[in-house]
Amino acid sequence: xxxxxxxxxxxxxxxxxxxxxxxxxxxxxxxxxxxxxxxxxxxxxxxxxxxxxxxxxxxxxxxxxxxxxxxxxxxxxxxxxxxxxxxxxxxxxxxxxxxxxxxxxxxxxxxxxxxxxxxxxxxxxxxxxxxxxxxxxxxxxxxxxxxxxxxxxxxxxxxxxxxxxxxxxxxxxxxxxxxxxxxxxxxxxxxxxxxxxxxxxxxxxxxxxxxxxxxxxxxxxxxxxxxxxxxxxxxxxxxxxxxxxxxxxxxxxxxxxxxxxxxxxxxxxxxxxxxxx
Numbered sequence: 001x002x003x004x005x006x007x008x009x010x011x012x013x014x015x016x017x018x019x020x021x022x023x024x025x026x027x028x029x030x031x032x033x034x035x036x037x038x039x040x041x042x043x044x045x046x047x048x049x050x051x052x053x054x055x056x057x058x059x060x061x062x063x064x065x066x067x068x069x070x071x072x073x074x075x076x077x078x079x080x081x082x083x084x085x086x087x088x089x090x091x092x093x094x095x096x097x098x099x100x101x102x103x104x105x106x107x108x109x110x111x112x113x114x115x116x117x118x119x120x121x122x123x124x125x126x127x128x129x130x131x132x133x134x135x136x137x138x139x140x141x142x143x144x145x146x147x148x149x150x151x152x153x154x155x156x157x158x159x160x161x162x163x164x165x166x167x168x169x170x171x172x173x174x175x176x177x178x179x180x181x182x183x184x185x186x187x188x189x190x191x192x193x194x195x196x197x198x199x200x201x202x203x204x205x206x207x208x209x210x211x212x213x214x215x216x217x218x219x220x221x222x223x224x225x226x227x228x229x230x231x232x233x234x235x236x237x238x239x240x241x242x243x244x245x246x247x248x249x250x251x252x253x254x255x256x257x258x259x260x261x262x263x264x265x266x267x268x269x270x271x272x273x274x275x276x277x
Contacts, residue, residue, distance in 0.1 A: 203245025
């Protein structure tokens with residue numbers, strides 16, 4: 001027998017309900033239930049958890065996580081297999097969001113439409129990022145709300161369609177934080193540095209693995225202060241704000257992923273906006 005419960009979340013309900021909720025005596029979910037949200041779950045140790053029929057990594061402490069796509073409208077099924085009580089299934093309905101259109105001009109045209117001679121370099125860099133995001137490590141840095149990497153102005157929001165120099169682009173699935181060049185960038189959570197390199201579009205690029213498929217990335221840095229393999233703690237300085245790669249001014253493109261699914265880091269923090277200097 002399977003016990004079931006359906007969470008039908010609405011935008012209005014999110015205002016009234018806490019961002020943590022227990023669905024059974026030994027299963028709870030917390031985080032953002034909106035499109036682009038990172039959901040963190042907790043079960044009793046040893047319980048098997050499946051999300052939409054696929055098993056997810058459960059830590060010895062009973063922690064697991066999954067993401068909600070930026071345009072997902074299909075209910076997500078979370079199934080827990082207990083050894084001493086009936087299986088339990090929760091159905092989570094993502095909260096639909098409205099996204100903006102953002103126009104950016106002044107970019108060097110070679111970054112909007114890269115020349116053919118850099119195609120191979122971009123392919124290698126995309127493959128390296130893809131491979132790093134496939135890691136399913138044992139870390140649990142994802143389990144607490146993320147810290148904003150530095151104080152600044154939110155200059156680009158998640159989900160907005162980007163129009164670059166008049167050319168429509170794919171949705172912007174990260175947030176941009178503007179601050180003076182050289183501003184220290186801090187790790188949003190504990191983790192292991194997977195990539196620290198200079199890439200064509202991303203400029204000074206760092207990717208940190210926070211465990212269970214969760215990673216954050218930091219783009220356009222003027223300086224990178226960590227290297228691949230380094231263990232970092234929440235708040236450690238990992239680089240400096242810059243405008244390298246495809247950028248019109250000093251800022252950090254800050255991204256959050258669950259494996260290849262790009263999420264909204266602003267929905268995984270304890271405050272909706274970065275601190276202001």
